[in-house]
Amino acid sequence: MIIPDEDDLKSKDPPVATPALRYPERAAGRRPFSPLPDYETSQALALNDFNDSLITFRKPPPKRRFIDSKSWKAGVTALGIYIVLSIVIGIPIIFRKSRDSDQQPFSYYSSSYTVPWLEKTTSSHYVTNINNISSSHSNGVEPVCNNWTYIGQLNDAQGSAVGAVQHAISSYGQFSITSNASYMTSMNTVMGDLFVGINPDSSETDTTISIQMQASSVDLFEQTSVCFALASAITGLSIYIPDNMTFDDQLLFNITLLYPQSPISAKVNSFATYLPLFTQTFDYFGDYVDFEKVSIEGPVSKIFVGFLEADKMLVETSLEPIFGQFSASNTLSVSTIQAPIHANITLFNDPNSIFPTYLEVNTGSSNLTANVTLNSPNKSPPLRPNFIINMRTFYGQATASFVHDPTSPPTAIKLRLENDLGPTNVTFDEKYQGVFQATTNLGTVAVTRGTANSPDPWDMTLMRNYTLDYVSNTRVYGWIGWGPYPGSLLTEQQGEVTVETSIADCTLFFDG
Numbered sequence: 001m002i003i004p005d006e007d008d009l010k011s012k013d014p015p016v017a018t019p020a021l022r023y024p025e026r027a028a029g030r031r032p033f034s035p036l037p038d039y040e041t042s043q044a045l046a047l048n049d050f051n052d053s054l055i056t057f058r059k060p061p062p063k064r065r066f067i068d069s070k071s072w073k074a075g076v077t078a079l080g081i082y083i084v085l086s087i088v089i090g091i092p093i094i095f096r097k098s099r100d101s102d103q104q105p106f107s108y109y110s111s112s113y114t115v116p117w118l119e120k121t122t123s124s125h126y127v128t129n130i131n132n133i134s135s136s137h138s139n140g141v142e143p144v145c146n147n148w149t150y151i152g153q154l155n156d157a158q159g160s161a162v163g164a165v166q167h168a169i170s171s172y173g174q175f176s177i178t179s180n181a182s183y184m185t186s187m188n189t190v191m192g193d194l195f196v197g198i199n200p201d202s203s204e205t206d207t208t209i210s211i212q213m214q215a216s217s218v219d220l221f222e223q224t225s226v227c228f229a230l231a232s233a234i235t236g237l238s239i240y241i242p243d244n245m246t247f248d249d250q251l252l253f254n255i256t257l258l259y260p261q262s263p264i265s266a267k268v269n270s271f272a273t274y275l276p277l278f279t280q281t282f283d284y285f286g287d288y289v290d291f292e293k294v295s296i297e298g299p300v301s302k303i304f305v306g307f308l309e310a311d312k313m314l315v316e317t318s319l320e321p322i323f324g325q326f327s328a329s330n331t332l333s334v335s336t337i338q339a340p341i342h343a344n345i346t347l348f349n350d351p352n353s354i355f356p357t358y359l360e361v362n363t364g365s366s367n368l369t370a371n372v373t374l375n376s377p378n379k380s381p382p383l384r385p386n387f388i389i390n391m392r393t394f395y396g397q398a399t400a401s402f403v404h405d406p407t408s409p410p411t412a413i414k415l416r417l418e419n420d421l422g423p424t425n426v427t428f429d430e431k432y433q434g435v436f437q438a439t440t441n442l443g444t445v446a447v448t449r450g451t452a453n454s455p456d457p458w459d460m461t462l463m464r465n466y467t468l469d470y471v472s473n474t475r476v477y478g479w480i481g482w483g484p485y486p487g488s489l490l491t492e493q494q495g496e497v498t499v500e501t502s503i504a505d506c507t508l509f510f511d512g
Contacts, residue, residue, distance in 0.1 A: 024388055060372045062293065088222040124271055127229050127236025143227035153218070165228075166195035166210035171259060173233025173265035178274040179253075183300040183319075189245050189269060190277050197283025197306075199258035207259050214252040224251060253278070265290045271310075274298055282308050282324070309346075316362050321366075331358045338365040340396070349376040349386040349411070356385045356414075364394035367422075374413065375405035381458055382494035386411040395421040398501075403429040404418035412493040416500075423504040426497070428510030430454040430464075432483030434495025440474050442503040447476040452512030457483035464512065482508055 060449055128143055148163040181190045199208070215221035220242070229236035241251060248499040259266050265287055272295040273280060286307040296303055301317045305324025312330045315322055318337040322324060326332055327346040328409035341363045349357040361370050368391060376386040391400060404411065410431040417426060424442070429451040438445045449466050456462045462482040469478045479485060481494065499508055 034417060050434070051161070054455075057091075059062075069259070073366065083441040124419075126178055127174060127234055128176070128178065128227065128238040128273055130178045130238070131180050132145075141229040141231045141236070143229040143236065143238065145225045145227040145230045145240075147228070148226075154214070158216045159218065160214055160215045160216050161218045162212065163226075164210070164212045164223065164446060165182070165226075166208060167228060167230060168206040169206040169209050169230055169235045170233050171262070172268065173235070174270045175235045175257075176272045176274075177237045177255060177257070177270060178272075179241065179276060179278070179298075181239070181276045183276050185243070186241060186245065186277060187300070188294050189247065189249050190251045192255065192275065192278040194256045194273065194275055194278050194280045195283070196281070198285060199260050199343045202261045204258075205260050205262065209235065209257045210255070211237065212254040216248070216250040220245070220249050231272045237453065252278045259285070259289050260391070268292065271295070272297075275301055277301065280304070282306060285309075306511040329357060330355075333358075334359045334364045335360070336366075337363065339363065340366040340368070342369045344371045344373075344407075346373045347375065347387055349374075351376055351378045351386070352384065356382075358389045359387065359389040359391075361391045362393070363388075365396060366393065367396040368393040368398045368400075368419075370400045372400065373405055374402060374411050375408040377407070378409050378411065382412045384412070384493050385414045387413045387468045389413065389415045391415075391417040391418050393422065397422045398424045398426075400425075401427040403434070408505045409453075411495075413495045413497070415495075415497045417498070419501040419504070419506075421503055422501070424499055424501045425507070425509075426499050427509045428497070430510070432495055432497075432510060434497065435477070435479050436495075436497040436499075436508060437477035438475070438499045438508040439504045440501045440504065442474075443501060444473050445476050445506045445508075447471075447478070447508045448510070449480070449509045450509065454512060459483070465509070 009059045039407075042475070065298060090267065114440040116456070127141070146163075148165050150164040152162050154160040154162060175195065179190075179192070205256075211223070211226060212228060213224065215224060223244075225238075225240040227236075227238045227239070227240065237255070237443065239253065245251075257319055261340050266289045267291060268291045271291055272293075275298040277300050278298055279302040280298065282296070282305045285291075285308070292312070293310070294308060294310040294313045294315075296313075296315045297317065299318045300320055302320045303315060303322045305308045305322075309323040309326070309327035311328065313325070313326060315333065316325075316335045317339075319339055321339045322334055322336050322341045324342075324345065325346075326334065326343040327348070328500070329348040331351065332345065332347070334341055334345075335382045341361060343361065345359065345361075347357050347359060359372070361368060370391060372389070374387060376382070378386070391398065393484075396419075398417060400411065400417060408431075410433055412434070413432070415426075417424065426438075429477075430450075431454050436447070438447055447468070453464060463483050464480075465485065467478045467485050468476065470476065486494075497508070500508055
């Protein structure tokens, strides 16, 4: 601010009345030798000081936060959710583990027996290549295709074409019947029936195979290949369906293979089928045919078996049921998806073999019913399992029974049966000896014993005992057998049974 001198004030003219709107007065000039700066200089100096003060005292910009408020809120929310889930999930698990840790473990002896499951690859069983007729053949037999003995045309609206052929074949060796049809592309356009059995004509001495085909048009008939690869001890039938079929096209097949009623059994080293969309039926063979390996496969293929016996057997389909009677001495696998299984099974185990006999039965979204007969002529208590069995269904009722053949002494069986959503019922006869466990998560467990009695063939003085080590609504385990409760002091192989389900009831019954 500039303070004017007294002389400056006196030198100003007296006020004169003028209009309100006028130009501003000129600033007073600086006196000579005055120590104060003139007005312009003072204003410039004041402006510079003000700018310097702004530079000196201006606050620095706020530092950027490493985590903004939104991220911080999201982190707190996630931490809260984590804590809640830890409480809801973790506490029941900790409680269950702490509860189980106070209980005696189920197994009284090692159940770590190595299970050498056999590989299920069956492509080596086929005489011809399923998908490529022109590929090389390891057996050296070249197939002959569409060599029909009869060709005709039906008097229908579509003008369907038909063909038929029959061959006398060897009763021994390797057999395969396959098709390249796919249930993904050929559903409702390809259908067929396979029947394998004994020729009702007792005068027939040859094994015969025949096929009849009906196509909805002549063009489709000519595009379809039916090929035979025949030689001594080799029989192969392959069907090759064109990949350009439409929904208006249709192929029908009827295949029949008949063995003779010969006093000498036909020795079949390998019998394999892969027939999607077929119905496969196997009759009762009696003593007329001796099968070593059998493989019955085909997606969306119904399978019916009167009675089939082999050392090794694989029966597998999907979306269709499996019904029948099976007998195996080495390996038996029965499997489907979203369809029921009803099987009567006989298992034989050679006590002189170093391996058990294996059984696997699996299905999903349907019922599983298995009635198993066990036979192993042990001369003394076994030192390894005689039978190892796995069964499972995802949704449906699981019912299984295990009885010994009347000629068989007690055997050692390891069973694991799992059911995810349906009820489970398992029954054992009075010859079972070993530990057992039945569990469920949301259902009820019941383990009971009947009144049947069977003496110990190794020591007739021992009485049969039944011990429950732990009992609750959802879990029961214990031991049943002859003599005193063995605990972990075992010098022989005994049985081990584990039956599990998730949300339904679980029942385990011992006949005696």
